[in-house]
Amino acid sequence: MTRSAPRARRIRQAAGVSAATLLALSACSPSGSDTGKGSAASSSPELSGTVTVFAAASLQESFTTLGKEFEKDHPGTKISFNFGGSDALAAGITGGAPADVFAAASTGTMATVTGGKAAAGPPATFARNQLEIATLPGNPDRITSLKDLTKPGLKVVLCDRTVPCGAAARKALNAGGLKLTPVSYEQDVKSALTKVELKEADAAVVYRTDVRAAGDKVEGVDFPESAKAVNDYPIVLLKDAPNPETAKAFMALVRSDEGQKVLSGAGFLEP
Amino acid sequence: MTETTDRDDRVPGLLPQGLDAHLVVDRGSFRLDVTLTAAPGDVVALLGPNGAGKTTALRALAGLSSLTSGHLGLDGVRLDRTPPESRPIGVVFQDYLLFPHLTALDNVAFGPRCQGAGKAEARAQAAEWLDRMSLADHAGAKPRHLSGGQAQRVALARALAARPRLLLLDEPLAALDARTRLDVRAQLRHHLADFEAVAVLVTHDPLDAMVLADRLVVLEDGHVVQEGTPSGIARHPRTDYVARLVGLNLYRGLAEGHTVRLDAGPAITTTEQLDGPVFVAFPPSAVTLYRERPTGSSARNLWRCEVAGLETHGDQIRADLTGELSLTADLTTVAAADLDLHPGAATWATVKATQTHAYPA
Amino acid sequence: MTDTGTVETRPRRDRPGLRSRTVPVPLLVPALIGLAFLLLPLIALLVRAPWRSLPEQLTSPGVWEALRLSLVCATSATGLSLVVGVPLAWLLARTRFPGRGFVRALVTLPLVLPPVVGGVALLLAFGRNGVAGQWLDAWFGITLPFTTTGVVLAETFVAMPFLVISVEGTLKAADPRYEEAATTLGASRFTAFRRVTLPLIAPGIAAGAVLAWARALGEFGATITFAGNFPGRTQTMPLAVYLALQNDPAAAIALSLVLLAVSIAVLAALRDRWLTPP
Secondary structure, eight states: OTTHHHHHHHHHOOTTHHHHHHHHHHHHSTTGGGTHHHHHHHTGGGOOEEEEEEEEGGGHHHHHHHHHHHHHHSTTEEEEEEEEOHHHHHHHHHTTOOOSEEEOSOHHHHHHHHHTTOBSSOOEEEEEEOEEEEEOTTOTTOOOSTGGGGSTTOOEEEEOTTSHHHHHHHHHHHHTTOOOOOSEEESSHHHHHHHHHTTSSSEEEEEHHHHHHTGGGSEEEOOGGGGGGOEEEEEEEBTTOSSHHHHHHHHHHHHSHHHHHHHHHTTOBOO | OHHHHHHHHTSOOOOSSSEEEEEEEEETTEEEEEEEEEOTTOEEEEEOOTTSSHHHHHHHHHTSSOOSEEEEEETTEEOTTSOGGGSSEEEEBTTBOOOTTSOHHHHHHHHHHHTTOOHHHHHHHHHHHHHHTTOGGGTTOOGGGSBHHHHHHHHHHHHHHTOOSEEEEESTTTTSOHHHHHHHHHHHHHHHHHOOSEEEEEESOHHHHHHHOSEEEEEETTEEEEEEOHHHHHHSOOSHHHHHHHTOEEEEEEEEEEEEEESSSOEEEEEEEEEEEEEEEEOGGGEEEESSOOSSOOOSEEEEEEEEEEEEETTEEEEEEEESSOEEEEEEHHHHHHTTOOTTOEEEEEEOGGGOEEEEO | OOSTTBSOOOOOSOOTTTTTSOOOHHHHHHHHHHHHHHHHHHHHHHHTSOTTTHHHHHTSHHHHHHHHHHHHHHHHHHHHHHHHHHHHHHHHHHOOOTTHHHHHHHHHHHHHSOHHHHHHHHHHHHSTTSTTHHHIIIIIOOOOTTSHHHHHHHHHHHHHHHHHHHHHHHHHHSOTHHHHHHHHTTOOHHHHIIIIIHHHTHHHHHHHHHHHHHHHHTOOHHHHHHHOOOTTTTOOHHHHHHHHHHHOHHHHHHHHHHHHHHHHHHHHHHIIIIISOO
């Protein structure tokens, strides 16, 4: 983060950048958790304009909450979100979509952005997500472990291995030495969950956050193998960010105590 | 509908043979109300101007449109509620409607096939019909490769191959050019004469009707205005339309002895002695025209007229006259030239009383 | 037989002058823009295709499995559309019943519905827990989601309107009196339809079938939502392309090229055979 700041400044060449950057930097530092909120608020006079955040679909609820909070704290700013599959978003960013911040659901996806030199610096992990089994309400099939999903006749959906939740599920299954044939490899975690919500599938391997967000339409079952497949959520400021100062302030909010509270409320683990 | 049926079911007995129909079709402001009977072997022509309801009557007979009320009986069987495919009725459509994707043979075999004949048998029957129509050579031709006359005969063969008890022909010669028409008309007459059941043809052409039919039914505005044999109708037209069709000058008036005072215009002297409302008719050839008022003529019927129009009619000239009396006159080309007739020319017309014909209206 | 008095002559195919005349600029320019707009993305696909790794991409068995499944499902969906869509088109074109306009609008609804929504709607109707699906499951033990049959149904749902619209248009343009002529010859309405109407509107049916087939071949949203994604069972080419796009765009382009090549080959072959007048 520290190294990226001068480069961003050089590119933008905007006046009055340095002060805001420094403030934002202090907010970003992992040890600055006690100053997070305060520094963001203190920088408010200089913050303005729209920040475009590309974020993984699983972040929709928590980021929307944080975005509203940020706009309230900093009148004149607007946080505009584009939620979607991490890979699709990454493809958009490398393809030149105008965005300030990218928050991905996996480090692998983030690597395609940082590797493509579209990021302004190295990404920082702000949350982690763990897998959980989503079952029908009341868990009628009495699923208590990952192994239970291999029972014959049970309709299980997984995410496709090309998307993060699918890769994580595969890792967890490998860790448990299990072989599972699902009825479908879904295109993203939300469609996997939808299949259970509509009772078309008996169970799906999804994220804790998704189970949490689905309320009582599904029931979550923890399983020990999920510890082997924890997803890191990295966030990064993009090189061509149109509004880097405000973007940094928003990133600071995400990583502040306040932000972490919102995220853990949604089911995320702390980094 | 049920009310209508109840009433019609009380129709006491249908003719045991042939056609016995009372067709009533309401269509908005138009109402067709026609009674039609015919014995097997009869050829009846429905004659009338456009919009008179001829085609409506034909479609009602075929079952392609339903009757508002009335009845339809054929050989003693009620058919009003029978769907068209179950009626023993064949139709030759105006533009033939030969199925374009089938050969002439398969077009003709269509009816027998629908009546349950096997493919080979239906084709054998069809081949026989085509042979009878002298079309054996064209059995394999698609309709688009047939001449108009050939197509017409294929259409006739197709309708007859289904062995109908009533054959309907909708303007059977209208789609043909004048030269083909003469041949086809003669052939059609021959085939209709052979046909043992009832044939009804619809036409607006009086010549077709008179050549092909034994009996004419003249329709105007949905109603029968006159019916009878071709010669009877030609001699005694009862409406302007019929008179024009058969080429007669027709007037309506009040007779008093030998004089008929016309409803509009002058009087006509006739040979018949009648009293009361009458028709007076005379053919255009009975009219003689003069440029000057004739002095030596004994004709009582002398009117001052003006030429409204001239047209060639075969080797004759037909003159349309207005004036004291509207009439048409036929004269030879030479006479027309001698008289120096042209539209607007003043002329005198005479008709001998012996050439007029009066009959009660 | 002489040529005189022929009822109907076919229009000549080469009308002199029509080709040599200049095309008006106000038509030419938008036409060329339109053509370029359609072609450029395809050209870009070709330009950016990973030609070097293409042989390797295309020899993976998954590609051919997906392609085979795509062709089988699109063809089945077209067949199913024909079986129920042509009679539906006939009903709309040839009969009168109250609410016909409304029914026609309903038939075209899948054209405007986002396919993913169509997939969800199919789940709600034919899913294991769906309005009709729960009875299929309870009575016959049939569940449609996650099956190849499900793919066919999803594709039919999206593709059939193209066929119905096309056939209905042809039927409306066709002379209904041929059907009447057939009934006067003793044909029931169904026989008339089968032996007369059907051959007459065959070109329209073929055109509609080709449209439906092409639409079914490219179907993605309804398929993945209703039938899921499992290689060899429900993973058709568009699904394989989409998922490959997630982390291997080169593979996605390669797959797209295969799908494009096959569809162009099939459409060109059909066009020559069916869609050009004799």
